[in-house]
Amino acid sequence: MNDKALPEPPRAVKVAAPDKPHHFVFVLLDRFTLMCFASALDALRLANRVAGTSLYSWTLLGEDGELVTCSAGTGIRLDGPLREIGRDDTVLVVGGTDVARATTQKVRSWLRREARKGVMMGGLCTAAWTLAASGLLDGKRATIHWENHDGFAEEFPEIELTKSIFSIDGKRVTTAGGTASVDLMLHLIARDFGEDLAALVADQLIYSAIRTDQDTQRLSIPTRIGVRHPRLARVIREMEHAIEDPVSPATLAAEVGMSTRQLERLFRRYLDRSPKRYYMELRLAKARNLLMQTDMSIINVALACGFTSPSHFSKCYRAHYGTTPYRERGTHA
Structure with a gap:
């Protein structure tokens, strides 16, 4: 038609x-x-x-x-x-x-x-x-x-x-x-x-909500993780903003007025993982993006994601994705 x-x-x-x-x-x-x-x-x-x-x-x-x-x-x-x-x-x-x-x-x-x-x-x-x-x-x-x-x-x-x-x-x-x-x-x-x-x-266009250049791309953190808990969202936001220089769980907990143990329980309850594990997954996800999208060396990718040595980075990457950063990049290429 x-x-x-x-x-x-x-x-x-x-x-x-x-x-x-x-x-x-x-x-x-x-x-x-x-x-x-x-x-x-x-x-x-x-x-x-x-x-x-x-x-x-x-x-x-x-x-x-x-x-x-x-x-x-x-x-x-x-x-x-x-x-x-x-x-x-x-x-x-x-x-x-x-x-x-x-x-x-x-x-x-x-x-x-x-x-x-x-x-x-x-x-x-x-x-x-x-x-x-x-x-x-x-x-x-x-x-x-x-x-x-x-x-x-x-x-x-x-x-x-x-x-x-x-x-x-x-x-x-x-x-x-x-x-x-x-x-x-x-x-x-x-x-x-x-x-x-x-x-x-x-x-x-049946487009009922016109957005401006002030609107952000991604859904809010509570919507993305399926949990509406303000202090949990604040901690995750801090994690996402501090990939290159990771912040300790104790510091994150203190910033939202909680003890480290309370933060651990919060992550276990809503995300079924520890804050440390969740943070590691965020860093590894960024590392994978950099491996796929740039020509950065493996060591520079590691440093950009908060890993102090290539060997530790490779070990963590393999444990999570089932392959090494070198093989990941080679397969993508």
């Missing part, structure tokens, strides 16, 4: 048609994430439909210019290869799995060249890594999917990395992926043509 078969939406707001549509250039990287691309594109389509006029237009480009495959295995036909764009266009690079491999020299060179025109450039999902590797986020604020946060922070320390769902810093835009693309596009639609139009587009 196409749009012509659907009933016309009510014209609840009047929008003055621009002299020409605001043009978006979507650059789809190999193995891009379909949801974040489709969410962004459909928001633009619905803005046109609700307004009853062409507010936005778009082009799909890619490195080979013909067909690109998303991470779900579906192929998308492109409008052409990477080519010169207009100075008023907005470029949105869409990343997905194995973004470092998909960020080829050709892609980086094209982005740098077009960026010199002063166009707005964005990275959806993991494509913040692509912009950073192209030198386009230096000194900027950015965000990326929480799963890639640790590796990105280690790889690009000069970039102010946030945990928000999207970030806009001058002419650089980044999102955390998934439905965050909807929030970004609604923000841009509201900026361009007013909040009433953005609200109507959200209604069309």
Whole structure:
């Protein structure tokens, strides 16, 4: 079914048609994430439909210019290869799995060249890594999917990395992926043509809670762990913020006004493990992310996760994941 078969939406707001549509250039990287691309594109389509006029237009480009495959295995036909764009266009690079491999020299060179025109450039999902590797986020604020946060922070320390769902810093835009693309596009639609139009587009998307760049990506700690205990949540938050320099259970307990024994009982009751074991699992999870997402040496990964020696790190890693850090990285490669 196409749009012509659907009933016309009510014209609840009047929008003055621009002299020409605001043009978006979507650059789809190999193995891009379909949801974040489709969410962004459909928001633009619905803005046109609700307004009853062409507010936005778009082009799909890619490195080979013909067909690109998303991470779900579906192929998308492109409008052409990477080519010169207009100075008023907005470029949105869409990343997905194995973004470092998909960020080829050709892609980086094209982005740098077009960026010199002063166009707005964005990275959806993991494509913040692509912009950073192209030198386009230096000194900027950015965000990326929480799963890639640790590796990105280690790889690009000069970039102010946030945990928000999207970030806009001058002419650089980044999102955390998934439905965050909807929030970004609604923000841009509201900026361009007013909040009433953005609200109507959200209604069309059955999107009842529009988020801003002040909203964080992940669920709250109580929701994630399935336990609503304020002092337990505070301790876990402290653990997550102190991976490189672990804090002792005694210090954590004192910070929330408990004894070490009380903290032990709290973790046993709600999480069925000791604070020490839970903390170790957090550190090992970060280590695994760094092994998968960066070229950091094993010793540097160990140090970044609070281990003082590679041998101790390897022993703990093998006990938890059933393989050594060296084999983990080799298998992933």
